[in-house]
Amino acid sequence: MVEIKTEQSIDEMRAAGRVVAHALAAVRDAARVGVSLLELDRVARGVLAGAGATSPFLGYRPHFAPVPFPGVICASVNDAIVHGVPDGRRLRDGDLVSIDCGARLGGWVGDAAVSFTVGRPRPADLRLIETAEAALAAGIAAAVPGNRIGDIAHAVGTVCRAAGYGIPEDFGGHGIGRSMHEDPSVPNEGRPGRGMELRPGMVLAIEPMVTAGGGDEYRCDGDGWTLRTVDGSRAAHAEHTVAITADGPRILTAL
Known part of the structure; x- marks a missing residue:
């Protein structure tokens, strides 16, 4: 079931989204050569604690996971x-x-995600990241009343495929509200004009993922969580939580 949020609820979701934005900014600022991923997780924990927020990631255990997730960020x-x-x-x-x-x-x-490089960037990585961000922007632009989930999926997928990149199968965005994952699912590729109609008050996490090798397959690490490209090519991920409103899409996880 898809919950339609009130304007007040969306404002309250914006408060949670602002915490996410500050946590991502703090992690990005702390991410330097020699810094560990655990140290970045501690940075995010500090931002959440300082805002009086908790993590929907920490301890999360969906059906496919052998153990609960141990961090407040996915790195x-x-x-x-x-x-x-x-x-x-x-x-x-x-x-x-x-x-x-x-x-x-x-x-x-x-819920939001950002990709960036550390130290001297590879031009190919910058292009990959720019494509993920452009796909996210295209998906957000399509998130207007009267459009359908397929219009978001088509917008995202068109940008990714035009750049020659792969789109991991079976993974995409989702509804969000009182729970991190709610209906509906928001694929990263699809046909326009298909799927659920978008209505004011719906809130979606739109999250393109692109792989440089052009393949859509992935494998899972022994930790039961980390998904990697089969061919070893690099990947990028961009995400925002977005409210559908009569005045157009409202990004709830922007600074």
């Missing part, structure tokens, strides 16, 4: 697409890092 590096577990790995010059973070505040959840 995916280079060929890791999503769900990277923050551990003692230290960042190296030229790493491509994707950070996904959520916050629960006042009973509402925000």
